[in-house]
Each structure stands twice: as structure tokens, then as C-alpha cells.
Amino acid sequence: MTPPWSLPLNVPPEVLQELSKNLAPNGIADYAALTVFSAAAATFLSRGYLWDKPDPLHHLWFERPQLKNGGAIGSATKETRNIAKKLDESNKDLVVFWGSQSGTAEGFANRLAREISLRFGLSAMTADLSDYDPETISEIPESKLAGFLLSTYGEGDPSDNTAEFWDWISKTKDKEKLLSSLRYFAFGLGNRNYKYYNRVVDVAVEALDKLGANAIMPTGKADDAEGATQEDFMAWKEQLFAVFKGLGLQEHEVQYVPTLSVQEDESLEPIDLHNGEPDGSSLKAQCSPIRPLSISASRELFNSSDRHCLHIDLDLTTQPEFTYKTGDHLAIWPGNPDAEVERLLQSLGLTSRRDIPISIKSTDSATKVKIPSPTTVATLFRYYLEICGPVNRDNVLGLAQFAPTPDAKAYLQQLGQDKTSYAIFINKNHVNLGRLLQGASPEKWNIPLSYLVETLPSMQPRYYSISSSSVITPRKASITVSVSTAPVPENGGELIHGVTSNYLLAVSENLRSSPHPEGLTYHLNGPSDFLQGGKVLTHLRKSKFKLPALSKLPxxxxxxxxxxxxxxxxxxxxxxxxxxxxxxxxxxxxxxxxxxxxxxxxxxxxxxxxxxxxxxxxxxxxxxxxxxxxxxxxxxxxxxxxxxxxxxxxxxxxxxxxxxxxxxxxxxxxxxxxxxxxxxxxxxxxxxxxxxxxxxxxx
CATH class of the missing domain: 3.40.50.80 (Nucleotide-binding domain of ferredoxin-NADP reductase (FNR) module)
Structure with a gap:
């Protein structure tokens, strides 16, 4: 039979009528075949709409981590990855590279670059090692200086953002004169309790020297085994400044000059603001996006009235892209407790201005704004800055210039100038920023918000080893949380509350309609109230801590x-x-x-x-x-x-x-x-x- 689609257009009507009778379904078999054909056609036509949808995150597998902040290959606005070119374009005399896993080395780099600029008039910038091609370090001219602040963690491992630089120095260590024009200094962060204490800075310095680089001073090292990292850094920094003076650089009186502009802008609408959502642009390739997860269950593991340890189950079913393997880590993004937020707002006289929109902008093309903007002061203190940590001696001295009274200024100067006195003071008092300001003077402190954004660390996630098996519960991840609440030594009345563990305790107790045991309160509904119902902001991080592939191995x-x-x-x-x-x-x-x-x-x-x-x-x-x-x-x-x-x-x-x-x-x-x-x-x-x-x- 000739198929109907091949018939000529002038077919007589009676022929078409007879043809339609012959082609009409006749019997159960015909209807069944027609049903199968229709279902197959519908399935094919719905592909990409109802099934086999393209993964909206598929492109992330092909993105370079350094372009996650909005850059694009071939874009006219793309930041250069040539550090020598960046120094020239921004007219900088010195760059401080940092390799940091928890944010400490990054904070030190920012402090160092800022103080070098203020004390010696050198135009300095900081640089995330992953933002620049390491081979371009060889193009830095002898007229400029480079610093390397490198942390060591785990089994002598470099931080995630140091990986590219680490590979480069390992592969090019035989090219003796490659860095002959580079003048540099280096400082390492480590812990003597680890077998490979400060291995990263040792290996890096050895490689730099073999490549012909010229160190202007011996390598400095911090030892966190006894909590001495801050003091080790400050002692090394003074040695560096002595070297600068020996090189003929003139030292000036330090006066605060902001690198950021923080301005109120009441023209902004609430919809324009960042309300505390974390900026995940700095997360590395082994991390998932940041997403809210529901706490499906929480139980107490300790049999104690004054100590707490929580087993928390988190439901992954609402986040299809969240997949973990046994041994991975789960990060929690906390909020600061209400009492500390209110304390700081009150000390700064900003209680009534807490919800006024503010815009944070860089006044220096080489300085990145790490805080999502625009936002509000209350959000800044609640979600974006670490306001609960102890204040280091450097910052104590820096705050003295903003003291509201001569007595307060003298108090801070005396406290910050003597290492021994400060150590004794810290042993008796837990001094975060708000408590320090209140203790020094009850009057309003006129501290620029730009200074706080520049000097306080950004809020960091806390990582927990996942305590569930992905084979048994692939859509549920469990974590085990020891709640940190301890009295300050020599002062049994004052408590130090761990930020994230107590936040999680408050969330868990709220699910049971109970208050935090120590009376701490938090904005548990979270940024834009999207954490209602016992949710927390999280992301996953891949780990190398894995079971062997062969189950028969002991x-x-x-x-x-x-x-x-x-x-x-x-x-x-x-x-x-x-x-x-x-x-x-x-x-x-x-x-x-x-x-x-x-x-x-x-x-x-x-x-x-x-x-x-x-x-x-x-x-x-x-x-x-x-x-x-x-x-x-x-x-x-x-x-x-x-x-x-x-x-x-x-x-x-x-x-x-x-x-x-x-x-x-x-x-x-x-x-x-x-x-x-x-x-x-x-x-x-x-x-x-x-x-x-x-x-x-x-x-």
C-alpha cells in the first residue's frame, strides 16, 4: 500500500474516505499499539522539559575557580592574572601574597599591607595566591618587594588557595636564575604539635632561594601550639620594619587612612540589601554551593547537666546537588549571639541606626570588598564579621586613636604596649571587641565602620566530620558537635561561648521549644527569614579521609x-x-x-x-x-x-x-x-x- 503522505494532492474525496476507513484503529491490538506510539511520542517531545533536564549547574564543572567572582574568559573587565602587570597598573610598591585555610594568614596579610602603607608610605596590596599565575612572579622587578604569608595544615599540606603556586615551585625549582630580580620576605603559620611544623613555608622558601630570589630577612614562623600565633607575628613584623628602616625607608607616625568607604544610603530599598547570606565566591572546587538544610533530628549525647554534645541529622533531600561520601566534611555558617551584637551597637552609638542601609566600596582598585554590599550595620555584626573573638594587641593599640576620653586612650595604650601585661589580662578576661570598648569607657566610641570591616576577621564557616555513612543514608548527613562553653581561667563567673556550637545548640533547643541553657539568643530565622523551621546554612567539602576500596582490609x-x-x-x-x-x-x-x-x-x-x-x-x-x-x-x-x-x-x-x-x-x-x-x-x-x-x- 502506498503510504498516505506520498499521495498526490488531487486525490478524489471518495478515495480518501475509503483510505481513512482502512487506517482507522480496529480492535484491541490497534488501540494498544496506538497508545504505545502516543506515549513514546509524548515522552520524546517532553525531553528537556519534563525529563532529562539539563543540569543548571553543569557549567560549573568547566569554570576556573578564580573566575567565580563574576569574571569571564574574554571579558573586557576580567582581572589580570599577571601579578607584575597588576602591580604596575595599580602603582603598587609591594605585594603580600597569602595562603590561608582558615583565614588567619589572610588577616595577617591585610594587617601587614595596611601598616606598611601607613608607617612607611609604600603603596602595598595583598594577593590571594590563587588569583594570579605563579609564573608571573618572575616578572616582578627588583624595585618592588613581595611577601609570602603561608599556612601549613594537616600532614604538612598547603592551603587550598596555595595549590597552584605549590605545583609551580615544585616543577620549576631547577631554573636557578628565574627569580633573580625578586626581593622577598616570608612568614609561616603552623603548629608544633603537627609532625610537619611549618613545612609549607620551609619548602617555599627553599624553592624561591634555588630560583635565585633574594630574601631581605630570615623567615619568620608562628607556633599555635601554645596559642602564640598573634604574638609571634607581631614580633616578626617589628623585625621586618627594622629591616625596612635599614633599607633607608622613612618611618612615619601611623594615622588611620581607610581603604574602604562605608556610607549610609537611605535611598536603598530592603529588596536591594544583603541580609546575611554568605558570600561563597571564595569556596574552592572541592566545596558544594552554600544551601539551607533542615535539621531533621537532634539529640544529646552527654549524660551531664553542664556539658553538651549534640548528634544532629541534616536532611539533604531538598538539595539535589548535595552528595557526600563517607568521611567528608559539612560546614555550618553561624550567626553571632544577640547579646554581643547589641553590645557592639550600643558601644558605637549605632543602636538607632542598626537597620539603615550601608554601602561598602573600595577606595583602592587593588583592595577587594569581602563583605556583601549593600547591607545594614546589624547584619554586618550578626553575620559578616567575627565579633566574638578576642582582640589582639595590634588592634588594642589601633583602637586607642578612637577613644572617647583621654583615660580610655591611656588604658588601651597601656594594655596593648606590654606583652606580659596583656597576656595576664587575657587570662583573666574574655575580651571581644564589644566587651573591650565597654570596659575601657561607657561613652560612645566614634570608630569608623570602615576600620572595623578592615580589621575584624570575616565570618568563617566551621567544619565538622560527617558521622553518617553515605552508603546507608545518602540523603541524610549527620554531624557530632561538642558545645564549647567554658569559664575564663582565674575568673569562674565569665563564660566563653563557642560561636558555632552554641548557635547549633540554640537551634536544636528551639526545635524542642526550649531556650539555650545559658540564655543565649540568636536570630534563628536567619537571613531574610529563610531558615525558619530549624534550618541552617551549610556546604559540603570533599575530604581525603576515606575508607579503602577493598572492604576486606583491616x-x-x-x-x-x-x-x-x-x-x-x-x-x-x-x-x-x-x-x-x-x-x-x-x-x-x-x-x-x-x-x-x-x-x-x-x-x-x-x-x-x-x-x-x-x-x-x-x-x-x-x-x-x-x-x-x-x-x-x-x-x-x-x-x-x-x-x-x-x-x-x-x-x-x-x-x-x-x-x-x-x-x-x-x-x-x-x-x-x-x-x-x-x-x-x-x-x-x-x-x-x-x-x-x-x-x-x-x-
Whole structure:
């Protein structure tokens, strides 16, 4: 039969009528075929509308992180990635590069560049190492100076934004004269409790010197083991300034000159304002976007009236792009407590102006505005600045110029000038900005908002190890939160409240219609009230702290306190694999806390998993304030035969907790291996870490 679409246009009507009779559906089979054909056609035509929709975030896989602030390849307004060209275009004499994981090195870089400009008249700028192509450092002329402030974290790792620079110096270290025109100085941030103390700055300086760069002074180093980072930085900074004077630079009296303009603008409407939503442009590739998540459940883990530890479940079902793997981290973006926000507003005389719109703009093309603008002062203090942290001595001295009375000025100058006196004062008082101003003078302080934006750290997220398994609960992520509330030493009446942990405690208690135990209140509805109903702002971060691909490999896990969190997930995942018939290796968990009946978190769950796993799981406990005082490193030595046997059988070794604990555990394991006959323990340990069989998640 000739198909109807090939018939000529002048077909007689009677032929068409007969044809339509023959083509009409006749019987169940015809109707069924027609139904299938119609469904297939509808499915095909709805592609891209009802199904197989293009991922709106697909383009992010191809974006360079440095272009996340609005730049675009080929755009006329794109910032240059050539640092030498940037220095020339902005007429700068000096650049301070920073590599920072938590924001401390970035804050130091900003302070240093600002003070160099004020004290010596040099035009200085700061630079995120990820914003510039590292090879262009070789183009910086000898007439200019470069500083490198580099932090070390984890196992001697560089910060995320240092990765490109790190790769470059590793690959080009044999080109001896490449940086012969570069004059530089360097300062490292680290913690002596970590095995690779300040490794990043050491490696960077060695590479710079091999490339022909000229250091104008010895490398400075901060040690946070005893909380001395601020004082170490200040001491090194004074040495740097002495070198500057030796180079013939003239020192001037320091007077505040703003690099930012903060102005009220009542013409702005509420819809124009940023109400506290975090700026996620600085998040790196291993992080998800920032999104609100609902707390689906929260429970107390401690059996104590004055100490709190929370298990919090977060519902991921509303955020399809949120996918995690066992061992990843979840970040919480907190808000500051109402009392501290109100205290600071009152000290500055801004209580009545709290909701007036303000615009924050840079007065220097080389200075980036890190605070979303426009906004309000109340939002600035609640969400965008860290107002609860202690004030360093540098800032105490800087605030003296804005004192409302001669007595207040003298008080701050005396407090800030003497290192010993300030240390004694800090030991007796928790001095954040609001408390310091109130204590120095009850009168109104005329401190420019630009000064506070420039000197106070930006609010940072706090990261928690996810304590659930993505295999078991892929759309629910759990975190374990130790709530930090402690009295200041030598002053039992005043409490220091951890910012994020107490914020989470307030959210959790509010879900139960209960107040915060210490009476703290927060704006729990969040920016623009979109956190109503127990939501928090979060993002996910990929981690290298992972289970081995082979489930039959044994695991040794050492944890103290909330360091147990990721191991709860590890053990649960191994139990799940065993239940579906997979071969699983032996698990040895060494866990420490204060007291068995008070803060042994997840004890019942661990018992259930022991029952399910049988002889596959052994739990060894250490209690530091019950019976014979013991720590996890003591238990490592106590069960040395099992530790050695499992390592010889190919076990992965994991440590999670504080850095000083990890250091002691590593010493204990090294002693075990030495006693058991390993001649070169360092080589063994290096080999283990290179193969990812020794992993640490420490803070």
C-alpha cells in the first residue's frame, strides 16, 4: 500500500474516505499499539522539559575557580592574572601574597599591607595566591618587594588557595636564575604539635632561594601550639620594619587612612540589601554551593547537666546537588549571639541606626570588598564579621586613636604596649571587641565602620566530620558537635561561648521549644527569614579521609572525644557491607574520653555494632578522669600486639581528634614498630602515608 503522505494532492474525496476507513484503529491490538506510539511520542517531545533536564549547574564543572567572582574568559573587565602587570597598573610598591585555610594568614596579610602603607608610605596590596599565575612572579622587578604569608595544615599540606603556586615551585625549582630580580620576605603559620611544623613555608622558601630570589630577612614562623600565633607575628613584623628602616625607608607616625568607604544610603530599598547570606565566591572546587538544610533530628549525647554534645541529622533531600561520601566534611555558617551584637551597637552609638542601609566600596582598585554590599550595620555584626573573638594587641593599640576620653586612650595604650601585661589580662578576661570598648569607657566610641570591616576577621564557616555513612543514608548527613562553653581561667563567673556550637545548640533547643541553657539568643530565622523551621546554612567539602576500596582490609581507628564521628560512619558502613555478604576486614577502635558514664558518645550504638560484627570489631577505651588516668596513646602501647599484627596484614591506620593527641599516637605507634623489629620507622611511616594507608583528620 502506498503510504498516505506520498499521495498526490488531487486525490478524489471518495478515495480518501475509503483510505481513512482502512487506517482507522480496529480492535484491541490497534488501540494498544496506538497508545504505545502516543506515549513514546509524548515522552520524546517532553525531553528537556519534563525529563532529562539539563543540569543548571553543569557549567560549573568547566569554570576556573578564580573566575567565580563574576569574571569571564574574554571579558573586557576580567582581572589580570599577571601579578607584575597588576602591580604596575595599580602603582603598587609591594605585594603580600597569602595562603590561608582558615583565614588567619589572610588577616595577617591585610594587617601587614595596611601598616606598611601607613608607617612607611609604600603603596602595598595583598594577593590571594590563587588569583594570579605563579609564573608571573618572575616578572616582578627588583624595585618592588613581595611577601609570602603561608599556612601549613594537616600532614604538612598547603592551603587550598596555595595549590597552584605549590605545583609551580615544585616543577620549576631547577631554573636557578628565574627569580633573580625578586626581593622577598616570608612568614609561616603552623603548629608544633603537627609532625610537619611549618613545612609549607620551609619548602617555599627553599624553592624561591634555588630560583635565585633574594630574601631581605630570615623567615619568620608562628607556633599555635601554645596559642602564640598573634604574638609571634607581631614580633616578626617589628623585625621586618627594622629591616625596612635599614633599607633607608622613612618611618612615619601611623594615622588611620581607610581603604574602604562605608556610607549610609537611605535611598536603598530592603529588596536591594544583603541580609546575611554568605558570600561563597571564595569556596574552592572541592566545596558544594552554600544551601539551607533542615535539621531533621537532634539529640544529646552527654549524660551531664553542664556539658553538651549534640548528634544532629541534616536532611539533604531538598538539595539535589548535595552528595557526600563517607568521611567528608559539612560546614555550618553561624550567626553571632544577640547579646554581643547589641553590645557592639550600643558601644558605637549605632543602636538607632542598626537597620539603615550601608554601602561598602573600595577606595583602592587593588583592595577587594569581602563583605556583601549593600547591607545594614546589624547584619554586618550578626553575620559578616567575627565579633566574638578576642582582640589582639595590634588592634588594642589601633583602637586607642578612637577613644572617647583621654583615660580610655591611656588604658588601651597601656594594655596593648606590654606583652606580659596583656597576656595576664587575657587570662583573666574574655575580651571581644564589644566587651573591650565597654570596659575601657561607657561613652560612645566614634570608630569608623570602615576600620572595623578592615580589621575584624570575616565570618568563617566551621567544619565538622560527617558521622553518617553515605552508603546507608545518602540523603541524610549527620554531624557530632561538642558545645564549647567554658569559664575564663582565674575568673569562674565569665563564660566563653563557642560561636558555632552554641548557635547549633540554640537551634536544636528551639526545635524542642526550649531556650539555650545559658540564655543565649540568636536570630534563628536567619537571613531574610529563610531558615525558619530549624534550618541552617551549610556546604559540603570533599575530604581525603576515606575508607579503602577493598572492604576486606583491616582498619585501626584512634579517636578522642568527637573525633569518633567519622569512625561511627566507617564501622556502620562495614557492618552494612557484611550484611549484604561482602567480605570485611577486622576493625580495631581505640577511643578516649573523660568518663565512661558521662561523655562516652555513641556507646550503645557501638555495642550494637559489636554484636552485629562479632569478632570483626574490637573497641578499646581510655578514660582520662576515671580510675587509672589513661589516654589513647597509652592504649596503643597496651594493645601493641594487635596493632602490629593488623598493620602487617595491610591495615589502614586512621587518627581523628586534636593535633597534640595525633602526635602522641604517632609516637606510640613508632615505638611499637621499633620494638617489633622495624629498623627504619620513618621510612615505614612515609611509605604508609604515601600510599594513603595512614590518614589523619586533626585540628
Amino acid at each position: 582498619l585501626i581507628m584512634v579517636a578522642a572525644g568527637t573525633g569518633l564521628a567519622p569512625f561511627r560512619a566507617f564501622i556502620a558502613e562495614r557492618r552494612q557491607l557484611q550484611q549484604i555478604g561482602k567480605e570485611t576486614g577486622e576493625l580495631l577502635l581505640i577511643f578516649g574520653c573523660r568518663r565512661q558514664d558521662e561523655d562516652f558518645i555513641y556507646r550503645d550504638e557501638l555495642q550494637e555494632m559489636q554484636n552485629a560484627l562479632g569478632d570483626k570489631l574490637r573497641v578499646v577505651t581510655a578514660f582520662s578522669r576515671e580510675g587509672k588516668k589513661q589516654y589513647v596513646q597509652d592504649k596503643v602501647s597496651e594493645v601493641s600486639d594487635d596493632v602490629f599484627r593488623l598493620i602487617e596484614e595491610g591495615a589502614n591506620f586512621y587518627i581523628c581528634g586534636r593535633a597534640e593527641m595525633a602526635r602522641e599516637v604517632e609516637k606510640a605507634v613508632a615505638e611499637v614498630m621499633t620494638v617489633k623489629g622495624h629498623d627504619d620507622v620513618n621510612e615505614w611511616r612515609t611509605r604508609m602515608k604515601r600510599r594513603n594507608k595512614w590518614q589523619e583528620d586533626v585540628w
